[in-house]
Amino acid sequence: MARNTGPVCKQCRREGIKLFLKGERCFSDKCSFDRRPYAPGQHGQRRGKPTEYARHLREKQKARRIYGVLEKQFSNYFKKADRAKGVTGDNLIHLLEKRIDNVVYRMGFANTRRAGRQLVRHNHILVNGKRVNIPSYLVKAGDEITIRERSQKIASILESLEAKQRQGWDAWLEIDPKGLKGVFKEVPNVQDLQLPIEPQLIVEFYSR
Numbered sequence: 001m002a003r004n005t006g007p008v009c010k011q012c013r014r015e016g017i018k019l020f021l022k023g024e025r026c027f028s029d030k031c032s033f034d035r036r037p038y039a040p041g042q043h044g045q046r047r048g049k050p051t052e053y054a055r056h057l058r059e060k061q062k063a064r065r066i067y068g069v070l071e072k073q074f075s076n077y078f079k080k081a082d083r084a085k086g087v088t089g090d091n092l093i094h095l096l097e098k099r100i101d102n103v104v105y106r107m108g109f110a111n112t113r114r115a116g117r118q119l120v121r122h123n124h125i126l127v128n129g130k131r132v133n134i135p136s137y138l139v140k141a142g143d144e145i146t147i148r149e150r151s152q153k154i155a156s157i158l159e160s161l162e163a164k165q166r167q168g169w170d171a172w173l174e175i176d177p178k179g180l181k182g183v184f185k186e187v188p189n190v191q192d193l194q195l196p197i198e199p200q201l202i203v204e205f206y207s208r
Helices: 008-015 023-027 052-067 071-083 088-097 100-106 113-121 155-167 199-207
Strands: 125-127 143-147 173-176 181-184
Touching: 052 071, 052 088, 052 199, 071 088, 071 199, 088 100, 088 199, 100 113, 100 125, 100 143, 113 155
Parallel strands: none
Antiparallel strands: 125 143, 143 181, 173 181
């Protein structure tokens, strides 16, 4: 399976904004973006005013990197969102939010989406009592996500859940921290997500 194995901190620097791809490290003084808040490369500090195309491209790349989706898959999500009823940009974000690796992260079982993807891949996650090991699996409203019994003592899961409990959970999720399970109650409104993304710019990128 294709995946991005490059340094994730460079992705934040390239987009000029923190994408919070490394969990707690992003909030510490070890964060690379805080020390070098400019694009990587020899000419990273000499970037001029971006063109309209560059703005659209960067917005698309930003969304891809936040959710950890490769180019072809992201393009397919856009096509599916464009065919669905409603606002295309919102439909796109809804599809990305329904990915099981993202939901595992939102519920606090993993401190990053990349870690959530690993939990799914390694068979630690059940959806409605059935094992799911495909990170792109889309959950539905009412689905119950559980850490399988044999995995409930994994330190990284417990530490991540404890940190998330201090921050608080999102309103569209119902979490049982003691039972290490949660329910995806509904698809969230894009405005409630507070993402550093303008979906309309992504729509304009693919519509050019």
